[in-house]
Structures are given as structure tokens and as C-alpha cells.
Amino acid sequence: MTSGLVNRTALVLYGTETGTSQDLAEELGQILERFRFQSYVLSLDCVSPNILSCFTLTVFVVSTTGQGDFPSNAKAFWTSLLKKKLDCGYLKGIKYALVGLGDSSYPKFNFAARKLDKRLLQLGATEIGEPCEADEQGDDSTERAFVSWCQAFKTSLSQEFPLPAGETPLSDDISLPSKRILESSFVDSHHKNADKFKGVSNTNFPSAEPDIDQRLIPGSVPAVLESNVRMTPEMHWQDVRYLTLSLESSMPYLPGDALAILPKNFYQDVDALIELMGWSGLADSPIRIKHDMSTVGPSLGHPDLAIAAQPMTLRSLLANFLDITAIPRRSFFAKIAKYTSNEMHQGRLLEFSDPQYIDEYYDYATRPRRSILEILQEFDSVKIPWEEAINIFPVMRPRQFSIASGGSLKRNADGTSRFELLVAIVKYRTVIKKIRQGVCTRYLAALPAGSRLNIILRSEGRLHSRPQEFTGSHILIGAGTGIAPLRAVLFEKDFVHRKLGATESSTLIFGCRSENADYFFKDEWKAKSLQQKDPLRLLTAFSRDQKGKIYVQDRIREEAETLFAELYDNKATVVLCGSSGSMPKAVREALLEVLAEGFASLGISASERRSSAETYLADMEKSGRFRQETW
Numbered sequence: 251m252t253s254g255l256v257n258r259t260a261l262v263l264y265g266t267e268t269g270t271s272q273d274l275a276e277e278l279g280q281i282l283e284r285f286r287f288q289s290y291v292l293s294l295d296c297v298s299p300n301i302l303s304c305f306t307l308t309v310f311v312v313s314t315t316g317q318g319d320f321p322s323n324a325k326a327f328w329t330s331l332l333k334k335k336l337d338c339g340y341l342k343g344i345k346y347a348l349v350g351l352g353d354s355s356y357p358k359f360n361f362a363a364r365k366l367d368k369r370l371l372q373l374g375a376t377e378i379g380e381p382c383e384a385d386e387q388g389d390d391s392t393e394r395a396f397v398s399w400c401q402a403f404k405t406s407l408s409q410e411f412p413l414p415a416g417e418t419p420l421s422d423d424i425s426l427p428s429k430r431i432l433e434s435s436f437v438d439s440h441h442k443n444a445d446k447f448k449g450v451s452n453t454n455f456p457s458a459e460p461d462i463d464q465r466l467i468p469g470s471v472p473a474v475l476e477s478n479v480r481m482t483p484e485m486h487w488q489d490v491r492y493l494t495l496s497l498e499s500s501m502p503y504l505p506g507d508a509l510a511i512l513p514k515n516f517y518q519d520v521d522a523l524i525e526l527m528g529w530s531g532l533a534d535s536p537i538r539i540k541h542d543m544s545t546v547g548p549s550l551g552h553p554d555l556a557i558a559a560q561p562m563t564l565r566s567l568l569a570n571f572l573d574i575t576a577i578p579r580r581s582f583f584a585k586i587a588k589y590t591s592n593e594m595h596q597g598r599l600l601e602f603s604d605p606q607y608i609d610e611y612y613d614y615a616t617r618p619r620r621s622i623l624e625i626l627q628e629f630d631s632v633k634i635p636w637e638e639a640i641n642i643f644p645v646m647r648p649r650q651f652s653i654a655s656g657g658s659l660k661r662n663a664d665g666t667s668r669f670e671l672l673v674a675i676v677k678y679r680t681v682i683k684k685i686r687q688g689v690c691t692r693y694l695a696a697l698p699a700g701s702r703l704n705i706i707l708r709s710e711g712r713l714h715s716r717p718q719e720f721t722g723s724h725i726l727i728g729a730g731t732g733i734a735p736l737r738a739v740l741f742e743k744d745f746v747h748r749k750l751g752a753t754e755s756s757t758l759i760f761g762c763r764s765e766n767a768d769y770f771f772k773d774e775w776k777a778k779s780l781q782q783k784d785p786l787r788l789l790t791a792f793s794r795d796q797k798g799k800i801y802v803q804d805r806i807r808e809e810a811e812t813l814f815a816e817l818y819d820n821k822a823t824v825v826l827c828g829s830s831g832s833m834p835k836a837v838r839e840a841l842l843e844v845l846a847e848g849f850a851s852l853g854i855s856a857s858e859r860r861s862s863a864e865t866y867l868a869d870m871e872k873s874g875r876f877r878q879e880t881w
Contacts, residue, residue: 258411260287261305263294265312265324265362267710269647270386271351274396275311277581278349281400282309284420285407294327302344306411307378312366313351316710317877318358320366328362331369342374345410347403348381349396355387355830356878357838357871379406387831393580393616397605425588427542431637432564435538461701465570466560467512467648470704473497473669475697481672486767489675490731491695495705497667505656505720505738506713506879509669510648510706513693519575520568523623529636533565539640564636572643575621575689580611582622585642592631599629618682649690650708652731652827652879656738657745669705672734672770711879713739713825720746723754723822725813727802727837729761732828733770735879736760739825740778740786753784754820757813761791761802761828802833803840814848817841818866823875830880842867 260282264275272293279291287306294312302308315321320328348370350363360383367381382399384392413419420426463472473495481490495509524533568574584603587596602611614620622643626632634642655670662668675695676688697703713735714720720743726736740756747753758775762768769790778786789805806813816822826837845863854862870876 257306258287259305260289260307260309261297261302262289262291262309262311263297263327264291264310265294265321265327267313267315267321267650269644270392271311271313271321271349273579273581273644274349274351275309277579278309278311278400278403280426280581281404282307282407283426284422284424285404285411286413286417286419287411294324297327299327299330299341302341302346302375306345308344308346309349310346310363310366310370311349311351312363314353314356314358314360314362316879317871317874318356318361318365319710320362322708322710324362328366331366331373336373338372338374340373341370344370344375345378346370346375347378347406349384349399350381351384351386351392353387353830353880354385355834355880357868357876359383359385378410379403393612394608397580397608401605422584428638428641429542430640431540432537432567432640433540433637434532435536461514461697461703463514463701463703465512465704467704467706470512470706471497471499471501472702473705475699475701475703476668477699478694478697481770482768483766488768489677489695490768490770491671491673491675493671493673493694495669495671495703496662497669499667500661500665501667501707503653503660503667503669503707503709504712504714505742506652506709506711506735506877508650508652508708508711509671510650510708511690511694511703512646512648513690515569515572515574515646515689516692516696517569519623520565523568523574523626524565526626526630527634527636529564532636534563537562537564537567564639567639568643571646572639573646573689574623574643576644577619578615578622578625578644580605580608582625582642583611586626586629586632586634589634589638590629590631592629595629595631599632618680618684619686621686624684646689648706649688652711652735652738654734654737656740656742659741672731672737674731711735713823713877717746717750721750721753723756723816723820725757725759725816725822725824727759727806727824727826729802729828729833730768731770732880733760735827736825737771737774743784747784754822755784755787755816757787757789757816757822759789759791759802759805761793761800761805763792763794765790765792765795801836803836806837806840806844810844810847813841813844814851817845817870818848821875824870824877826876826878826880828880834878834880838867 262275262279262282264271266272275291279289282289312324313321348363348367350360352360352363363381363383367377371377379402382395384395386392476494476496477492479492481492482488524530580603583599587599587603590596601607602614615625651671651673653669654672655668659670660668673691673694675691678686680686720739724739724743726739728736736758740758743753743756760775765772769792775786775788779788789809791800791802791805793799793801824841826834842860842863845866846859849859849862850856867876
């Protein structure tokens with residue numbers, strides 16, 4: 251590196267729940283390396299704001315989760331930025347760029363990134379270029395927005411940080427050095443730690459025997475799968491499972507909390523990849539991750555990788571920690587293109603990674619949901635060095651599932667914690683007529699009772715933090731497996747009622763395809779609707795049981811007068827759960843119509859009813875009386 255480039259450093263910080271922001275951050279790190287920056291890619295909580303002054307540029311990549319919240323690995327950083335003692339010049343001289351990821355079906359779209367942007371400017375930092383606001387709705391919208399923004403970002407880099415005379419950005423055909431690789435850590439049978447590698451050489455999952463998850467996952471606790479029962483008829487197109495898990499200890503939780511579960515790959519997929527790559531001869535030998543220590547910046551530490559701290563083989567790494575069946579991002583194609591000598595294959599792979607051919611990437615990978623393994627099988631001339639596997643395949647991410655148990659259902663007879671989940675098994679046929687399965691739900695569906703797995707309790711979506719808040723009126727709106735957190739609310743309300751006395755009314759508006767197929771927990775709802783004290787008001791919408799389709803938003807409009815009284819007079823809290831997309835928007839519109847109609851009865855003029863309804867609903871969101879949890 252020439253003298254003019256020595257102090258050219260960039261910090262890329264991400265906040266993520268699903269891993270998408272980290273993927274984009276790593277791609278930005280590569281872009282910055284090509285512009286001759288020494289780049290460091292880390293989660294936000296790995297640093298404190300006072301470290302930003304050590305870098306020429308900081309790039310933030312932040313997702314919004316829950317009700318406009320920061321991801322769990324960004325909250326500490328955000329909290330540190332909110333300290334009152336920080337004056338308006340605290341970040342003076344800091345230059346930054348910002349990428350926000352959000353979901354437009356939520357009212358607070360990209361709220362975390364917007365809050366961060368505003369606060370950074372308040373503290374005196376200078377933003378280069380416009381922020382990127384990507385929408386996760388749809389298969390291609392995030393990628394398309396990011397690609398477009400990256401072009402502008404590169405222009406900003408050239409203008410704000412011109413290279414010294416004689417220096418140019420590195421072209422895409424020049425390979426960047428790996429910042430971490432795999433290496434052999436051979437341990438013979440006489441070594442004192444040899445026993446650590448017993449059982450990691452192969453994975454026998456799935457099998458009829460209970461599975462035991464021995465992975466060391468930060469923040470996790472071991473749980474036993476007590477039951478795994480199909481809730482839908484065998485002839486129904488969708489397999490939905492009711493899972494119960496128990497701990498050996500007590501772990502308090504509340505409605506809205508979720509369990510994060512790290513899946514495993516199936517052994518046949520792992521074996522297929524190992525054979526395809528020619529790794530069979532070394533797949534069961536001990537390995538470790540070696541980091542390039544020059545990539546560790548001042549006081550930054552190492553990246554947060556759960557896999558680095560435990561014994562492993564290449565086979566166990568692929569089975570337990572790397573997502574070999576993920577739908578790849580564009581950058582994957584550029585990475586593997588350098589590992590083939592087939593010019594036709596290499597040219598095609600580079601086209602898929604090229605922004606100008608983004609539609610071809612969508613048509614080949616995203617829309618038909620082609621997996622990494624399938625792509626490598628089609629481009630069979632690609633032979634990845636085993637040492638680079640950690641850089642080629644994305645890290646497996648825990649998947650979150652809303653907890654369906656509340657109140658008395660949260661405890662076993664011996665006082666230990668119990669969790670109930672309602673999980674839709676993801677399995678569908680793509681446009682190219684191939685069966686696709688979700689990596690985590692496929693894993694869960696195959697687990698027999700008695701299996702041990704590690705779980706992480708996540709409370710970012712918690713609906714209420716105090717028991718008293720469950721005594722008020724609630725309007726619970728859900729479709730499909732969105733009933734899970736609503737069930738937790740209703741059982742929690744029953745429990746609070748027994749402890750604190752009377753609670754106010756609850757209305758459940760539930761939608762599904764058919765009463766006889768996916769009307770989950772229907773006996774419980776009927777029993778609650780018939781109870782003498784605080785009976786549940788139950789409204790159902792079965793979309794396929796009659797000629798005309800009926801949805802939850804239709805039931806909302808039909809019950810406009812009653813629901814307005816709950817919303818306006820009783821100050822009811824609305825909780826909306828289910829799939830993202832059109833449903834949340836349709837429900838929101840129906841609620842606005844209910845409010846506008848109700849305001850008409852109060853004498854508000856026709857010209858002001860809609861704006862009054864929008865203001866009222868916005869106030870509900872701000873005060874926490876409107877909560878949305880969709881996926």
C-alpha cells in the first residue's frame with residue numbers, strides 16, 4: 251500500500267436479525283476494498299460511537315424490526331448515541347453513508363435507519379450521498395434498490411475520497427485476499443483434546459432417533475422437544491406443526507416473545523456437496539478458522555461467529571453452520587466464478603453478478619428459488635477450495651417463531667418452562683416445477699419427540715411488559731399461523747384475570763382458508779366464547795368455504811360500529827399478526843374506514859373524517875395501542 255493510502259480506512263457496521271444487512275455490509279466492504287480502503291465489517295454492538303473518529307468513513311447498514319425498533323445486535327450502539335451528555339459536535343468530522351432495510355407493510359417503514367440518520371446529523375456527522383431505503387417486500391426490491399444505490403455510492407467515494415495520483419480502483423476481475431480461511435487442526439488420537447472431535451465427523455440427521463444439538467450457540471439454552479404434531483389434515487396442501495418444548499429450568503417470557511432456532515442441513519445435502527467439490531478425503535478431519543489479524547481494527551475484536559469457538563470438521567461445519575441451500579445473492583456468483591476453468595460457465599456466472607444483468611439473476615436464482623447446492627450442481631466445473639468454504643457459503647441464521655403459549659401454559663407441573671409453537675412447514679413447487687423447502691421448518695418437521703435442541707428467547711416483539719397492561723380491551727386480528735402470538739395474549743389475559751381481578755373484553759378476528767383444514771385451536775376459541783366471565787368475542791373469516799372469498803378485513807367492516815366503540819370508547823389495543831404483504835395493508839385500511847365511519851357519528855365533517863382517522867391510528871401506534879407482527 252502506498253503512503254497516500256495508509257490512513258484510508260472504512261468501518262462498515264450492520265444491525266440485522268435475519269442476516270440480510272450483514273450480507274449487504276460484507277458486499278460494501280468488498281466495494282470499499284476495491285476503492286483502496288482498509289475495511290472492517292462488524293455488527294454495531296461490537297463498537298462504541300467514540301471509535302468512529304479512527305476511520306475515514308463509516309457505512310451503516312441497518313434493518314428495522316418489530317415496531318420500528320433496532321435489531322438486537324444494534325441496540326447497545328443506538329442507546330449509547332442517545333446519551334444526553336453528547337453535544338451537537340460530538341461526531342463532527344465523521345463522514346458516513348447509510349443503507350436502511352425495511353418492510354413497507356409496517357407503519358414504521360425503515361424507522362430504525364431514519365432515526366439513526368437523524369441522530370448522526372444532530373451530533374454533527376456529515377452524510378455522503380443520499381441514504382438507501384430498501385423495501386423487503388417482494389423478491390427483488392431490496393437487491394434492486396441496493397444495486398442502484400451502490401452506483402451512486404461509488405460516485406460519492408470518487409468525489410469525497412479521490413485516490414492519489416497514479417492509483418485507481420481495483421477492477422472486479424482482481425481477487426481480493428480472504429480475511430479468514432479454514433485450515434487443518436489435525437489432532438492425533440494421543441492428543442489431550444482428541445476426544446473433542448468425537449461425534450463431529452459426521453451428522454446422522456435426520457433419523458428416527460431423537461437428535462441432540464451439541465452446538466455452542468451464544469445466548470442459547472437447551473430444550474427438549476416434547477411433541478411434534480401435525481395440525482392440518484394429511485390431504486391439506488400445507489403441513490402446520492404444533493410443537494411443545496420444555497426446559498430443565500424456568501425462563502420467564504410474555505406474549506409477543508419468540509424462540510430463535512438454528513437449523514441443521516440434511517446429511518444427504520452435505521454429502522452431495524462434499525462429493526461434488528471433491529472434499530471426501532478431508533471432510534472428517536479436524537479444522538479451525540484462521541483470521542487475518544490485520545483485519546481487526548483498533549479495539550474492535552473479532553467478528554461474532556459462534557462457530558469459531560468449538561471443535562469441528564469440514565462436514566460438521568457444512569451440516570451445522572453454513573447455509574448451503576440458501577438462495578444466493580448476486581455476490582455469490584462472482585465469488586465462485588474464479589473457481590472454474592470452463593470459460594462458458596465463468597462468463598455466465600459473471601453475468602449473474604453484474605448489476606446490468608440483474609433481471610437475468612432474478613430469473614435464474616431468485617424467482618425459481620434456486621439453491622446454492624443446485625447452482626453448484628448445474629455449474630459442475632466450479633471446484634471451491636475447501637479452505638474458502640467459510641467465505642463462499644453464508645452463515646446459517648437462527649429462524650424466529652412466535653410463541654403460542656401464555657398464562658398457565660407457560661409452566662410445566664414441576665415449575666419448569668414450557669413453550670408452544672405453531673409452525674407452517676415451508677414446502678412449495680416453484681415456477682420451474684421443483685419442490686422447495688425452508689431449511690429450518692424442514693429441520694423441525696423431521697425432529698422426533700425427545701430431541702434436544704438449543705433455543706434463544708427473543709423479546710423484541712413483546713406486546714406488553716407489565717401484567718396490568720393485559721387487563722385492558724384487546725382487538726386481536728390474525729390469519730393462519732398468525733394466531734400463535736394472539737393465543738398467547740388470550741391465555742395471559744386469563745391468567746392476569748385470576749390474579750388481578752376483572753379484565754376488559756377481548757375480540758378475536760381470525761382468518762384462514764377453511765374451518766375444517768386450518769382453523770387452529772378452534773375448540774379453545776369456542777370454549778372461551780362461551781365462558782360466563784369475560785367471554786371472547788369471536789369473528790371468523792374462512793376464505794374458501796363459500797363461493798365468495800371472505801377475509802378478516804371484511805369482518806372488520808361488518809362490525810364497524812362495535813369495533814369503533816372498542817377503539818374509541820374503550821381505548822382497545824389492536825394486535826395484528828400473520829403474513830406480511832397485502833393482508834396488513836388491507837386490515838389497516840379497514841380500520842381507517844371503521845374510524846372514519848365512527849367519527850361521522852360524532853359529527854365530524856365528511857372532509858375531515860379520513861384525516862381524523864389517520865391521526866387517531868397514528869396516535870395509537872405511537873402509544874403502543876396498535877402493534878403489528880408480520881412475517
